[in-house]
Amino acid sequence: MNEFLYSTLRAQGLAKDAATALANIELRKSEAGPRRPFREPRTARDEAIFVKSGLLCKYISESGGGRQIVGLRFPGETILPSRRDRRFGIQAIVKSQVLVADADALDAVMADHHEIAALFYEQSQRDNAINHEWMLNTGRRDSISRVSHLLLETAHRSQKEGDFAELNNPFTQQQIADITGQTSVNVNRVLADLERRGLIQREGRRIIFTDRRELERLSGFRPDYLQ
Amino acid sequence: MNEFLYSTLRAQGLAKDAATALANIELRKSEAGPRRPFREPRTARDEAIFVKSGLLCKYISESGGGRQIVGLRFPGETILPSRRDRRFGIQAIVKSQVLVADADALDAVMADHHEIAALFYEQSQRDNAINHEWMLNTGRRDSISRVSHLLLETAHRSQKEGDFAELNNPFTQQQIADITGQTSVNVNRVLADLERRGLIQREGRRIIFTDRRELERLSGFRPDYLQ
DNA sequence: CGGTTGTTTGAACTGATTCAATCTGTGTGG
């Protein structure tokens, strides 16, 4: 039985027996590196991918060579199986350890433990809430707000505790661009601008929030939607 | 018992007894007009809103007065209850008839019919798939592609049949702008441009697809994700 | 060291916004 998976499920409110059953599914341990896709776009998504450590992203590539990252998965989060949506590929942002379970095996357990479907529903709804924020971000906010919003969201999602003063930013500027719908050149200018304005400090990729209030204000970030 | 709801649920693969139970929940019939919000942002989302006719949207307003539409609901689709995500408001695009069920009543039925949670999960996953497309749209595609993509998606989702030659477009240009992350001025120019290029014809709001292949090509539209 | 990946900077360009005015269609009340 996998301990981390079990305690994560328990923390999400799943009953003991259901959590035990899920954590006892046959899990393939796997490692995903940032270099190449972990799962190619348009391949079957008939498995649950649980992130043990690291950071994964879902992405869609476009004909014009453009690339949009449409979702992130931090440790403790899962890419749930989906019959329909095999549009996106999966790639590690940083080297990640993941646990992979077959959808068939999942289905078997779900037949015995009905709360699991409700949990998956909850998780999917949370994804939706995050998607809404991202849509608002790319659709309506300016460059600075978008990047700030992403940094704050990332800090929130990667900490267990609610409070933080800095972020061990895992993204390249190109990846920030792929999330916020810009070019890496502009992301670079925005980051430099945020630093010049005294809202953040940078040490390599590490980011220190020197004025989090103001950053939250100007990005419109309110952590409610993360739960 | 509500017939339309029942047959919709059956068409989505729900078993007879579960569909019957759901369609027998106490449903408040209600009408939503396009003038003012049907549900204000930040109010409880402890109800399921089933669209009988018309068209609803979920929207988020921004401090700067900007507004982003983050989801649409065509007849037969539902806005599911959500504990967390009360960020968005709900508004009718055109006059709509809806059926509203309390989350409590839903929960009671779900306790007896476990397949329902799985169905909600499926629906939520479909929303996510649509969100991904929209994120790709606003994040990476140019103005023309965005608008074309929306028109094609709308045509698909509003028809039962897969094939269509025209769309009784329900949107104002401002609403198209709110969905695609632009200004109404530019939407106007894009529509004029599409017509000038011979890809569509317009008669009032009605849109005739005179070159659907090319429209699909340039917008990158592939209907897979709609199911 | 050489190779590779990522960051930074400058200059020119452009797609889309902004602001403002005009036009069109529709509904309403007199």
Added chain:
DNA sequence: CCACACAGATTGAATCAGTTCAAACAACCG
């Protein structure tokens, strides 16, 4: 049936945020 109001569509001109292209620089690593 006209006058008026109002919402939405259309157009033009000026402006700007962000892109594109290109080159230089820094950091890392086997």
